[in-house]
Amino acid sequence: MTGTPPSARTSTHRIHWLFAAVVAAVVLSAVIAALCYRLPGSASSSSDASLSVPRLSRHGGALGEADGVVPDGVTVFDDTVPAVARLDPDLLKALRRAATDAGDDGLEFRVNSGWRSAAYQNRLLGEAVAKYGSEAEAARWVATAATSPHVSGDAVDIGPSDATAWLSEHGAAYGLCRIYRNEPWHYELRPEAVAHGCPHMYSDPTQDPRMQK
Incomplete structure (x- = not known):
């Protein structure tokens, strides 16, 4: 019976975790940018x-x-x-x-x-x-x-x-x-x-x- 070595599985989990962290950081940055854009004073005067x-x-x-x-x-x-x-x-x-x-x-x-x-x-x-x-x-x-x-x-x-x-x-x-x-x-x-x-x-x-x- 063959299988993935424990060290390989650990590396794969680390890659998945790092990818998820990068995606979360990108999404958070986009949300912060959108909120800042809508802060009072950012809109042009009437x-x-x-x-x-x-x-x-x-x-x-x-x-x-x-x-x-x-x-x-x-x-x-x-x-x-x-x-x-x-x-x-x-x-x-x-x-x-x-x-x-x-x-x-x-x-x-x-x-x-x-x-x-x-x-x-x-x-x-x-x-x-x-x-x-x-x-x-x-x-x-x-x-x-x-x-x-x-x-x-x-x-x-x-x-x-x-x-x-x-x-x-x-x-x-x-x-x-x-x-x-x-x-x-x-x-x-x-x-x-x-x-x-x-x-x-x-x-x-x-x-x-x-x-x-």
Whole structure:
């Protein structure tokens, strides 16, 4: 009677075990890669997210809601959020009237940015300089704390794009006007617009005399 020697059987078992270990390692690597690919932040931003104020970096010190940082999903009716609650009362009243009427069309006004502290504004300006490469280019998007209507509570950045489209068409009836051509999300109160329409838009904030202080 013949058979496989014990040493040969042991070698065969070792080869099978090593092959199984290699396969398991390959599968585990593929699973880890797939999970990492789907981690939050890996997906590209939505078109609505691109039409908003620059988001505050998580680096460089703690700033939060008390400084005007806005959590996701905040609307013009959220009184507990300082970015909304500290807006000019007349501006907020006009926004809520408009939002109520827009709600009849199935739209919601979300606040991407409203009132901001000077510290928050300075942070955004510093990040804009880093992003655009110069103070002159950054000024087309972010004002100084001394000149920003956000710091004074006189400006709000609204989203999503269907809400800003509605405001672009109907906002003047509430005294709500788009101020800058390059910022379709940025609205301020102009009470005279109810009777006379919104004033001519500036191409960007550098053309606004208020920014020259």
